[in-house]
Amino acid sequence: MDGRPRYQGVADVVRSSILSGEFDPGSRLPSRTRLARAHGVSEQVSRHALRLLVSEGLVEARPGSGYYVRSVPQIHRFSRTDRASGSGVDPLRHEDMGTGTEAACGLVARRLDVRDGVRVFRTRCLGTADGVPVALHTAWEPAALTQGTLRTPADADPGSGVLQRLAAAGVTIDRVVEEVGVRPLRDPESSLLKLAPGLPVLVVERTHYQGRRPVETSDLVGSTDHCRLIYRLGLARSPRQETR
Template structure:
């Protein structure tokens, strides 16, 4: 079983009662010092857990006052820009349904620039919240890239990402493209998500590239009423104005 960082574990202990409604909106959470004592972790861990929950929107930070449960909490936030998002389900517990080899068909073959019927590996995983599936992640990669190595999806270590496997066989991922759309949930997807076919879902089509070649593509499918995508972007720091010098 993959070991969680302590701050992720602590965030889950706080997230569950909030999402279950056991902590009322507007409630102030214990300070990081009290959380550290209660859960026997360092203050650094409790600080990181609170910041993670604030990023997800599960709690809100109020300067000088602490962390509070929002008055109108949103269900589940799926992080797309944290280190965990390489597995496609950042912020949710990942449950692997299975991996199979199949023949590629459009639109997957188009996204991977393959001829129809070329073999691909499909890995299916679910994003779990409170032991309930709220998102689905389908990942395809060309079988020829890793076939004959110890880095196929069938041989992957628990928790190992496609990015690390592809890098191990000489295809380091250096580019990512995402497209987001809204469509109806298909019947086979609904069975995996325990949902009703036809309901609107968000779909994030994400493709990883290595030296301009698509080496993996995936669909993240999440319910619109329970999930929200979170993109955290880093901007370059503005440069100080150059000294114009005398006479400028």
Template structure:
């Protein structure tokens, strides 16, 4: 392939990124195919090393390619998005487990819980004062042993402190989900609120989720309420190219 030509004034690295992107999107470079080395791209496109590296960074940030240490750069294999229903809070037990089994996969998770204190933003979400004690639980959820989602949840110690459910994954109701655990201490969850946004993955999230930097994630801010009392809030993170969120909303009878 000769030197790149393109629209007047467009930087060389963007023209190279455009050309490689077109080959990937069209299927000419199949998922898992190796991208030529930097030296090969320099030679084939008549460019110096710097614009070639810049072009590869652009495509990495777009989630189209990924580097493999000691091996090279490859077209990223994009998984088929799994449907994740966000209306399974009425099931008995863990909503994640119920959703995973409905998709025919085996759920598992690891959890680390510790007492900490509410930041200003967390206090606002929970309706408590900054500095109030909370139980923080950090989860890595897996489906068929593959990373599926990250979750960090916080429950006010004023609600769970001194009870059998203070540690979500220990005690008689371990792993049963927020609704069942709260019911076990006489707290009836009446609603769940979720706010969803898309954003780039953070470096601290990319490794546990098994996705490259530059990938897009779905970030869910979830809060369980018992009437006007917030009993739990959580930040949930999923890879956007692995999952699509599905919501079902009950509509009351129409009354003109």
């Protein structure tokens, strides 16, 4: 015995079988009872072993059905250096969920540097692939910027970016800041993405500025299994390289 908990030994055997290809992606694993009998342990031990493999991302639990080897996810890549700056859910299929107004509060108010209660436009767009929700884009901007004009988010032409729309309203964006992180999935994001609340998700917080003033902020939320961010960064040439 190596002194480790017995469930880790059971998990090692199952993990090795998965990685060697003995179990194909999507196939059902032996039940807790069968694993317990095969390894001479209690069902509680086999349950802990399977939960460990779930936490590692190799296995998924399906309530009422059992444990299955996770299928290889389809990866979707989001370019973060597009000229439109804020391409939402491109390159996924767009499902426009509309624009409405709400009172800014909490994090949104702080990101836009406005008081709680200030009216903002909120626009949501769902990105899907083969009919499956993959990413959710939500954007907020102070309603006072464009209210009463034909340049509100609700009036945006399909395919136009926030830079062009706000520029037409006399608001020139000259800086973009992004912060990328992982956080638990919230409601109503979970129902829109059809994922369990609390699941870790990738989040890109992007804010557009006119000088020092934030004029629009957005969240791109997507599954960490399916979403990747692509950054293409130009490198400045040294004076020696330029003279060659």
